[in-house]
């Protein structure tokens with residue numbers, strides 16, 4: 001799949017931008033704060049319905065949006081996506097309808113209003129950013145999100161289960177707090193009240209868990225291959241899902257080899273029995289102690305924990321391998337080639353690894369949007385054929401690639 005047109009209004013530094021995206025993609029260079037990351041952020045938002053960096057989504061709305069005409073501030077991103085046989089139009093508007101109101105997110109697919117969850121995955125992307133180092137160094141939530149973002153793009157059932165699970169968890173936790181505060185417990189009443197929430201939570205949780213376990217199994221092989229191709233040291237990178245639910249090795253093997261329906265029911269039984277076992281603890285603490293919301297993904301290099309023992313360079317190469325592995329999984333499960341977004345990742349690597357990454361990208365057959373502050377990093381085999389633009393605070397200027405002075409032509 002590929003983007004053919006991209007429109008931004010009042011998005012970060014871009015007050016208005018209409019961009020025809022070439023089939024192969026674009027190289028984007030520009031000084032710091034020129035709008036490179038913002039452009040990729042907008043594309044990522046169209047794919048996932050979330051910003052990869054904004055802690056609050058209202059941050060993406062241009063500071064002066066609406067002020068001239070006294071209208072409510074908003075940001076709009078829209079694109080046309082070309083699939084194998086058809087096109088789709090996606091649009092996201094974020095609006096602050098009045099001062100106190102929460103941010104409203106309106107999503108349209110082919111001109112018709114849709115829920116955000118129903119638009120995720122229409123455009124598929126894989127984003128590489130220097131922040132990916134947090135996959136190794138950050139808290140488990142970063143790694144859970146790494147799994148969730150891809151699984152949500154390739155499996156809409158997963159995304160729905162995830163959003164329901166989040167709501168159920170909140171409701172169950174507040175019930176646990178309420179029941180835990182009542183003393184002495186009436187055991188029967190407690191069980192009766194929790195039964196419904198447990199059952200709902202287990203159904204969704206088991207789906208999430210089964211899919212994550214199966215996905216990580218495939219990802220592990222793919223990441224090892226990609227890492228070997230980039231690093232060529234013979235050390236194997238390994239990814240291992242670490243569930244909070246009690247899951248003996250034999251059961252884990254059955255979950256990855258059985259049908260999805262069977263896998264889900266194996267995991268559901270394990271979750272149910274742990275919820276029972278932890279009942280008193282959960283009531284005392286007022287939180288759900290087991291389930292996919294507390295799990296982690298371990299990243300190993302040569303059998304050792306990469307966060308503790310890897311060099312910074314190895315960690316960077318490992319996360320790039322994890323992103324390339326994500327790409328292979330999207331292609332294998334959906335048959336579609338996602339758009340690759342690479343934000344300033346080359347400058348973090350030594351020349352040899354830069355070269356290997358460029359050649360991996362060149363061979364991926366995907367549309368690529370890649371940024372750098374230094375144009376020279378983009379002027380190399382593997383990428384040199386991509387059209388070039390310079391980002392200049394809120395606009396993009398086409399550059400004739402044959403012009404070594406880098407002088408911009410009109411446009």
Ligand SMILES: Nc1ncnc2c1ncn2[C@@H]1O[C@H](COP(=O)(O)OP(=O)(O)OP(=O)(O)O)[C@@H](O)[C@H]1O
Nearest residue numbers: 012013032033034035036037038059060061062063
């Ligand atoms: N809501 C907003 N309204 C207007 N401008 C904004 C908004 N949010 C961010 N900016 C500005 O947008 C500019 C571009 O930021 P961006 O992160 O896209 O730059 P960049 O080219 O990726 O820079 P770097 O090379 O430093 O990573 C920054 O100067 C920032 O202050």
Ligand SMILES: [Mg+2]
Nearest residue numbers: 036037038344
């Ligand atoms: Mg940037």
